[in-house]
Amino acid sequence: MTTRQAAIESLRIDSPPVTLREMALDRIREAIVAGTFEPGTRLVERTLCDQLGVSRSVIREVIRHLETEGLIEMAKQGPIVARLDWNDARQIYDIRALLESAAVADCASKADSVTKSRLAAILDDLDRNAADNDPPTMLDAAIEFYAVIFTSSGHDVAWEIVARLNSRISRLRVMTLGTANRTVSGPARLREIFNAIERNDPEAAAAACRQHISEAARIAETILTSATIASEGRGSNSLP
Amino acid sequence: MTTRQAAIESLRIDSPPVTLREMALDRIREAIVAGTFEPGTRLVERTLCDQLGVSRSVIREVIRHLETEGLIEMAKQGPIVARLDWNDARQIYDIRALLESAAVADCASKADSVTKSRLAAILDDLDRNAADNDPPTMLDAAIEFYAVIFTSSGHDVAWEIVARLNSRISRLRVMTLGTANRTVSGPARLREIFNAIERNDPEAAAAACRQHISEAARIAETILTSATIASEGRGSNSLP
């Protein structure tokens, strides 16, 4: 009976009927957050049509989506990749500090063993990859780490907001995660947060989280105020 | 010189070349937040085309925008007005409490006389209209009150987030602002916040703000858990 039900369950096709629009959305978003399209770059609709091999209807709807996300802004001559100045970044780090510390504290209060083990697994992966010191990979792990924290503690609305904010500062994050001039490296801070969660200590977890973000913000400030990120076309691999 | 500059300034044509899409966006968004389109209602593209007198291209881009905003969700049979359950609303109130109390405290620390007078004017308007007890008007005033607080204290990113969240719970807010079973009415709480700002007392301002939101959340909970807002098609005028 159960095997039959399982067999029937396995028949299920829940492949989200992936539309051209969704694929194009992911592609373009990735290109923006990875820095392939630098801030200020004009996104000419017909050019994107050729590059992605889809029609303008698709491209336009994707642009509308990304515009609402804040990754694209409409200049008077058309859509461009959103620029990021320190004033915006500062506010984003402030909001992250509020939302993430709240989620982390909440997670620390109610984390059960399965959540803890999931977080531990992610951090172990992160440590393994930290040897290669590949910032994008480290960033993915950090994102997953926080995704578990937010969703397991019932903060999925906040997670959606934070994820969207993070995509706007993703290039900054790549630089801050691996940079050397912070007292404690980013992954180490994540481990501090995890330790506090593991012993169910909300206060310590929130404090570590705030510390982690304020350090990242300070590094971001030096990056953004010295030279605007829009002007220098450094890719994610250009770290010293 | 200054008059000449002013004259030159006044020559400026910054009329946003209002596109059909923007007008349609505003119309549909208003219809949703006002409850004309109830949660769960199917938004059939061609029907909206007829109702607004525009083409499907426009409607589809608007739907994409509102979907990203969270006002519309895509069911498998097409877009529907997003439903709101208590789990989402609770998170939204939590996030508001964090962001608004932070902004209010910041505003209280650095509010100057012009900001204070702007806030006072809004509250005076609100008091005048409170006599009519017209919830939508009161809600507009409350929105403007917070808009001044956020933008004057340099929290415009957070304001964008809060505004978007608020549009998702606008129908709840209409009900909670005027409802009688709260210890202190919503407008009175706003005045408490204002008083704290006027004497530049961040702590008191933040406390009043948190109090205001937690009261609203409690009322919202009784509304949402007794009967889902999706099922009952009460307009904004159905207050007792």
Add this chain to the structure above:
DNA sequence: TTCTCGTACGTGGTATACCATCATACGGTA
């Protein structure tokens, strides 16, 4: 009478055609 199969219509996905506007470049004229 009931179950099943087929067809027709409605819906969303995609592509394309057309138009208004703006910027730029080229040529003519003072």
Add this chain to the structure above:
DNA sequence: TACCGTATGATGGTATACCACGTACGAGAA
């Protein structure tokens, strides 16, 4: 030679046509 006007190309805004899919309703058979 310098300046102005026009023409052309590019770009975004809008409308429409076409297609695939899914659902619902009706007809026919058991």
